[in-house]
Amino acid sequence: MNKTKDGTKINIGNVQEFGEKVGKEITVNGETVAVFKLSNGKFKAIENRCPHKGGPLSRGIVSGEHVFCPLHDWKVCLSSGNVEEPDEGCVKTYKVESEDDVVYIYI
Ligand code: FES
Numbered sequence: 001m002n003k004t005k006d007g008t009k010i011n012i013g014n015v016q017e018f019g020e021k022v023g024k025e026i027t028v029n030g031e032t033v034a035v036f037k038l039s040n041g042k043f044k045a046i047e048n049r050c051p052h053k054g055g056p057l058s059r060g061i062v063s064g065e066h067v068f069c070p071l072h073d074w075k076v077c078l079s080s081g082n083v084e085e086p087d088e089g090c091v092k093t094y095k096v097e098s099e100d101d102v103v104y105i106y107i
Pocket residue numbers: 050051052053054055069070071072073074
């Protein structure tokens with residue numbers, strides 16, 4: 001663990017452990033986070049709790065930089081954490097990146 005300006009940098013596994021466009025639920029520092037590897041190879045991480053009724057966003061369908069909640073299909077932006085209109089709300093986002101085949105989250 002390393003403290004940085006973005007938070008504590010924590011190793012959450014190897015790049016190969018993350019399927020493309022498939023969410024993975026992880027728990028770090030008591031927070032439940034949904035981590036996604038996009039088709040462009042970038043990683044995104046958001047709070048794993050839909051602002052509507054708490055649906056597990058890690059099990060949603062990924063499309064581009066968005067995920068659709070598996071319960072009632074709200075569309076959440078993986079970069080901003082904002083819910084797309086006409087619905088409203090937002091989830092917490094986390095910085096996540098890969099470095100030499102290892103994925104790190106800042107929390
Ligand atoms: S709980 Fe996510 S859309 Fe309803």
